[in-house]
Amino acid sequence: MPVLYYVRHGETDLNIQGRLQGRRDTVLNAHGLRQAAECGAVLNGLFARNWRRPQDFEYVSSPLKRARQTMEVLRATLGLEPLGYETDDRLVEIAYGEWEGLTLPEIEKNNAGILAQRERDKWDFAPPGGESYRQLADRVGSWYASLARDTVVAAHGGGVRALMALLKILPDDQATHAQVEQGVVYVFADGRLSRYA
Numbered sequence: 001m002p003v004l005y006y007v008r009h010g011e012t013d014l015n016i017q018g019r020l021q022g023r024r025d026t027v028l029n030a031h032g033l034r035q036a037a038e039c040g041a042v043l044n045g046l047f048a049r050n051w052r053r054p055q056d057f058e059y060v061s062s063p064l065k066r067a068r069q070t071m072e073v074l075r076a077t078l079g080l081e082p083l084g085y086e087t088d089d090r091l092v093e094i095a096y097g098e099w100e101g102l103t104l105p106e107i108e109k110n111n112a113g114i115l116a117q118r119e120r121d122k123w124d125f126a127p128p129g130g131e132s133y134r135q136l137a138d139r140v141g142s143w144y145a146s147l148a149r150d151t152v153v154a155a156h157g158g159g160v161r162a163l164m165a166l167l168k169i170l171p172d173d174q175a176t177h178a179q180v181e182q183g184v185v186y187v188f189a190d191g192r193l194s195r196y197a
Contacts, residue, residue: 003150004188005043005057007074008157009066010035011182018103021066022096022130028069035183036070036154040077042185042196043152047078054078058147059085062092062155071154090143093156094136097129122176123165133176137162160186169193 010032014021028036047054059080061071072082099107108115118125126132140162153159157180165175167188180186187194 001144002147004144004147004163005046005150005152006160006163006186006188007036007039007043007070007152007154008160008180008182008184008186009062009064009070009154010039010073012066014101015182019101020096020099020103020107022093022100023064024100025065027065032066032182033069033073036073037077038183038197039070039185040074043074044078046185046187046196052150054080056150058149058151060091060151060153061085061087062159063087063089064092064156067091067154067156071152074152074154088143090139091153091155091159094133094158095130097127097131099127099130121173123172133158133162133165133172137166141166163188164193167191167193 010028012021012026012032013029014024014026016029044054047056059071059075061067068087071085075085076082104115123133126135136158140159144163144166160180161175161178164170164178165172169175169192170178181197183197185196187196
């Protein structure tokens with residue numbers, strides 16, 4: 001399989017507030033814009049180390065604004081035309097349904113015990129009107145299987161967790177709990193995951 005350079009979108013105000021974003025079309029804050037530029041610099045170093053040029057790769061983003069902004073800033077940092085990338089709907093974040101915009105304490109207050117139920121089987125649990133990690137993995141896996149060359153992607157934390165499970169880097173139940181940071185480049189290559197910041 002081609003090498004995948006995966007960048008989670010930069011920080012948003014909802015991230016700071018601890019609110020589930022899911023499909024909400026939020027934008028990066030000032031710190032998130034800096035994180036996107038930092039990821040572009042990291043990518044530039046990784047490419048140079050491997051005697052590659054930024055234009056040697058495919059570039060694709062989730063269609064949500066926070067991911068597109070991340071892609072455009074990192075492409076500009078790499079000296080590429082900011083808008084010269086594709087989007088793919090299969091890369092959108094996991095849908096949290098009725099939970100979107102809420103914090104975990106707010107969710108628990110409205111429905112006591114629901115978070116414990118989710119923790120018992122996070123892979124198959126779907127919030128009301130939302131989707132499970134298994135459903136997310138089905139669509140992200142379909143996208144990943146379609147890759148024809150080494151690719152840079154800007155998307156969401158859920159996608160990294162789905163790929164960790166699909167590629168057997170972590171068991172399903174551990175992948176759903178993996179910490180996926182912003183301002184980091186995750187490289188999936190040869191069945192392994194490396195992290196660069």
